Structures are given as structure tokens and as C-alpha cells.
Amino acid sequence: MSKVIKGGTIVAADRTYEADILIEGERIAAIGQNLSGDTVIDASDAYIMPGGIDPHTHLEMPFMGTTAAETWESGTFAAVSGGTTMVVDFVIPGQDGMLAALEEWENRATRQASSDYSYHMCVTDWSEQIFSDMAKVVDRGINTFKHFMAYKGALMVNDDEMFASFQRCAALGALPLVHAENGDIVAALQQKYIDAGIPGPEAHAYSRPPEVEGEATNRAIMIADAAGVPVYIVHVSCEQSHEAIRRARQKGMRVFGEPLIQHLTLDESEYQNPDWMHAARRVMSPPFRDKSHQDSLWAGLAAGSLQVVATDHAAFTSEQKTLGLDDFRKIPNGTGGLEDRMPVLWTRGVDTGRLTMNEFVAVTSTNIARILNIYPQKGAILPGSDADLVVWDPKLSKTISASNQKSIIDYNVFEGFKVNGLPRYTLSRGDVVWSHGQNDQPQPGRGKFVKRRPFPAVNQALSKWKEITAPRAVTRSAEHMPIGI
Numbered sequence: 001m002s003k004v005i006k007g008g009t010i011v012a013a014d015r016t017y018e019a020d021i022l023i024e025g026e027r028i029a030a031i032g033q034n035l036s037g038d039t040v041i042d043a044s045d046a047y048i049m050p051g052g053i054d055p056h057t058h059l060e061m062p063f064m065g066t067t068a069a070e071t072w073e074s075g076t077f078a079a080v081s082g083g084t085t086m087v088v089d090f091v092i093p094g095q096d097g098m099l100a101a102l103e104e105w106e107n108r109a110t111r112q113a114s115s116d117y118s119y120h121m122c123v124t125d126w127s128e129q130i131f132s133d134m135a136k137v138v139d140r141g142i143n144t145f146k147h148f149m150a151y152k153g154a155l156m157v158n159d160d161e162m163f164a165s166f167q168r169c170a171a172l173g174a175l176p177l178v179h180a181e182n183g184d185i186v187a188a189l190q191q192k193y194i195d196a197g198i199p200g201p202e203a204h205a206y207s208r209p210p211e212v213e214g215e216a217t218n219r220a221i222m223i224a225d226a227a228g229v230p231v232y233i234v235h236v237s238c239e240q241s242h243e244a245i246r247r248a249r250q251k252g253m254r255v256f257g258e259p260l261i262q263h264l265t266l267d268e269s270e271y272q273n274p275d276w277m278h279a280a281r282r283v284m285s286p287p288f289r290d291k292s293h294q295d296s297l298w299a300g301l302a303a304g305s306l307q308v309v310a311t312d313h314a315a316f317t318s319e320q321k322t323l324g325l326d327d328f329r330k331i332p333n334g335t336g337g338l339e340d341r342m343p344v345l346w347t348r349g350v351d352t353g354r355l356t357m358n359e360f361v362a363v364t365s366t367n368i369a370r371i372l373n374i375y376p377q378k379g380a381i382l383p384g385s386d387a388d389l390v391v392w393d394p395k396l397s398k399t400i401s402a403s404n405q406k407s408i409i410d411y412n413v414f415e416g417f418k419v420n421g422l423p424r425y426t427l428s429r430g431d432v433v434w435s436h437g438q439n440d441q442p443q444p445g446r447g448k449f450v451k452r453r454p455f456p457a458v459n460q461a462l463s464k465w466k467e468i469t470a471p472r473a474v475t476r477s478a479e480h481m482p483i484g485i
């Protein structure tokens with residue numbers, strides 16, 4: 001049974017044009033005028049864009065003494081209802097190592113996911129076992145490894161561990177990802193505010209100032225340069241971190257930066273709210289910043305110095321947040337956004353003229369597909385690409401509210417935001433998984449793991465350049481050597 005999407009305007013990262021799209025099975029079969037198929041999907045007065053890819057989620061993540069409450073089932077339903085057709089989640093190894101953790105993630109995702117998915121593997125320690133497991137992880141179709149410079153005493157890795165892992169990534173053709181905050185300074189500042197008698201969530205922000213993020217971002221970039229590997233900085237929240245990325249890119253370094261929709265639209269005043277729960281629900285790392293940082297992030301997306309907008313969807317219930325009632329250090333870090341990333345970015349970005357529609361597609365889908373080496377299977381509207389598509393209706397609108405969201409969390413950090421632009425339909429590999437007004441949940445378990453090959457073009461180019469410019473021994477003849485000393 002074929003499908004044809006008719007009457008819409010295709011918006012790709014590089015151009016906008018009117019055409020029909022014929023889908024056969026899971027893929028786009030043809031793009032052109034007056035196409036016909038067995039069923040017709042109406043896209044009149046709408047845009048057709050590649051499905052969103054959210055490269056930063058933590059579904060059912062064990063973290064800070066609890067487990068993120070958003071499940072793979074609810075999280076991926078939330079994703080497709082907001083136009084996102086693929087998520088990339090972080091596998092966090094426990095005592096039994098990377099491969100055992102990968103099995104755990106696989107068990108949850110294969111049973112529950114209704115969108116396609118992939119994983120990043122976290123490197124939270126260093127050993128010969130990890131060195132060897134990294135190759136096996138790459139063989140399983142995972143080409144990205146995440147490093148935490150924060151969460152001292154838990155997930156944090158030191159510079160020597162990070163350097164070793166980055167070198168391993170270079171050899172394997174993989175991309176290191178970094179949570180860049182100086183964990184030593186954060187730990188010291190946390191203690192300072194506890195000692196000063198400030199145990200509330202506002203101290204979460206005080207203990208993680210932008211300088212701490214800027215320093216770590218710069219350090220991660222320099223370590224990656226020394227290791228000869230590109231690097232991707234997750235949740236870039238401030239000018240200091242953006243500046244380090246901009247500077248490095250101007251020098252020709254291969255660095256990518258990912259702001260979150262939360263940091264683009266919410267600010268630090270949230271932590272001053274007299275309602276403890278309001279502030280605690282917004283505790284995440286890095287914290288929301290002073291509004292001036294938002295201008296820097298928006299400018300980076302328009303200028304190309306930042307490439308991807310993600311969510312870092314790590315959603316804990318209000319009850320879970322009370323773990324830190326007496327001590328902000330125990331509030332589980334994380335917020336949600338999977339359902340809202342595309343509508344909020346459209347409303348605050350495209351509707352305001354900060355982003356073009358093509359830039360919107362680039363930062364929600366195409367750029368990350370290229371970075372993850374899955375383009376043009378994903379992130380593209382081309383014959384042969386997976387039919388992961390959103391029929392985006394710019395006239396549909398809603399006010400975001402926890403009361404009608406697909407996420408199972410009992411609140412929403414965007415509560416009350418009015419958004420214009422919503423998916424009329426979301427298609428995942430040719431299946432209509434979301435239809436506005438119907439509210440039907442797609443089949444849990446229909447989502448598929450997306451394999452990602454190592455050695456994307458950027459890794460290949462950088463390896464070549466590092467080889468050409470590598471320091472070499474100077475050849476000296478005997479007459480230039482000291483004798484008799």
C-alpha cells in the first residue's frame with residue numbers, strides 16, 4: 001500500500017519547494033508533481049519537513065538515587081506527538097560494564113519505543129576493559145561516547161581519563177560528547193552554599209555559574225584537539241561556552257555545540273520562585289541562565305556556530321524532586337521537553353524571525369543526522385530516505401499544559417506557553433504515528449534501533465590533517481651530534 005502526501009510545501013535544510021511525496025513501504029519512493037498513491041495524506045496549507053531527531057534523552061535513566069520517570073513508551077509517544085521521529089538516549093554503564101548496560105537499554109527500548117531510536121554510550125571510568133568494550137560498542141552500531149566533566153564522585157571523568165577515551169574514539173572513528181562543567185568547582189561551590197545556609201534550589205544555580213561551564217568547554221575542546229578527534233558539547237547554555245566553541249571553530253577545529261530548547265526560552269528567575277516545588281522542578285545542569293545568554297544561543301543557531309537544538313529530556317516527577325527538600329544537591333537533575341521542542345522552537349524561533357524555516361529543519365533534524373552519520377537515511381526528504389516526515393501546520397496552536405500532555409510527568413516547565421505550529425501528521429518509516437485531533441497512541445515496540453557507522457567524513461578529514469601535521473623526529477647527521485661530552 002503506497003501513500004502520497006499531497007498539496008504541501010517541502011521544507012528541507014537547503015530549500016523550500018512545492019511537491020508531492022510518494023511513500024512505498026518505509027521509504028520515500030518519489031518526489032514530484034501530481035503523484036498518486038493508494039492513500040492520500042492532505043498537506044494543503046502545511047509544510048512537510050524531515051521528522052525531528054532529538055539526540056539527547058534520558059528515558060528511565062537511573063540517576064541520583066532514583067530513576068527518571070519518563071518511560072520509553074510515554075517518552076516516544078510524547079516525541080511523535082510533537083514531531084520528533086527519532087531519539088538518541090544515553091546508556092550509562094553500571095557495575096557490569098557497557099555491554100550489560102546496553103542489553104538493559106535494549107530490553108526497555110525494543111518493547112516500548114514507538115519512534116526510532118539509537119544510543120550514545122557513556123564513559124564514566126577508564127580501564128582496559130572499557131578500552132576493549134568501546135570497539136564492541138562501535139560494532140553494535142553506536143558511534144558516539146559521552147563524558148561527564150561534572151557529577152564528581154559519580155559519573156565524572158578526569159582529564160587523563162577523558163584524553164585516553166578521546167584517543168580511543170579517534171582510533172575507532174567515533175565522536176566524543178561532553179557534559180562540560182568543572183565538577184571540582186561545582187562540588188566546592190555546592191559545599192559553600194550549604195555552609196552558608198542556602199539549601200534551596202536557587203543554590204543549584206549559584207553553584208554552577210557560566211564560567212564553570214566555559215572553562216570546562218574550552219578544556220574539553222583542547223583535549224579533543226590533542227587527541228585528534230572532533231568533539232560535541234551537549235547542552236551549551238551560556239555565552240562563555242558558546243564563545244569557546246566559536247573560537248575553536250574559527251581556528252578550524254571540529255567542534256559541535258548543542259543548546260537545549262529550555263535554555264533558549266527559560267531563565268534563571270525560575271529558581272527565585274517562592275514556591276520550592278516550582279524551582280525544584282526546573283533544577284537541571286547546567287541551570288537556566290540570565291536572559292542575556294539566550295541571545296547568544298539564538299545568534300549561534302543563526303550563525304552556524306551552534307548546530308543542534310535538543311531537550312536533554314530527563315524527567316522526574318514532583319515527588320522525586322522532593323528527595324532534595326532539605327539539600328539542593330539531592331534534587332534529581334533534569335527537566336523534560338521532548339513533546340514541546342519543535343513547537344516551542346518554531347514559535348520562538350521561526351515566528352519571531354530569529355530562524356528561517358530551513359534553519360529550523362537544520363537544527364532539529366538534518367545537522368544532527370549528518371553529525372551522527374545517518375544522513376540521508378534520516379534528516380532528509382529524498383528518494384530512498386526513511387519516510388520520517390512531519391506535516392507541519394503553522395495555523396494549529398495550543399497552550400502547553402501538563403494537563404493534556406503525553407509525557408507522564410505531573411508538570412511541564414513550559415506550562416502556559418502559547419505555541420503556534422504543530423504536527424498535523426507525524427510519519428515514522430511511512431506509518432502515520434500521530435494525527436492531530438485523534439490522539440491515538442502508536443504501537444509500543446514499533447520503533448527500530450538505527451545503526452550508525454563509524455568514521456563519518458569529519459573524522460576522516462581530521463585524521464588526515466592530524467597525520468599530515470603530526471610532529472616528526474628531526475633527522476640529524478653525525479656531524480650535528482655532540483661528541484665527547
Ligand SMILES: NC(=O)NCCC(=O)O
Nearest residue numbers: 179284285312314333334
Ligand atoms: N542535565 C541534567 O540535569 N540531567 C540529565 C543528566 C545530564 O545530562 O547531565
Ligand SMILES: [Zn+2]
Nearest residue numbers: 179234235285
Ligand atoms: Zn549533562
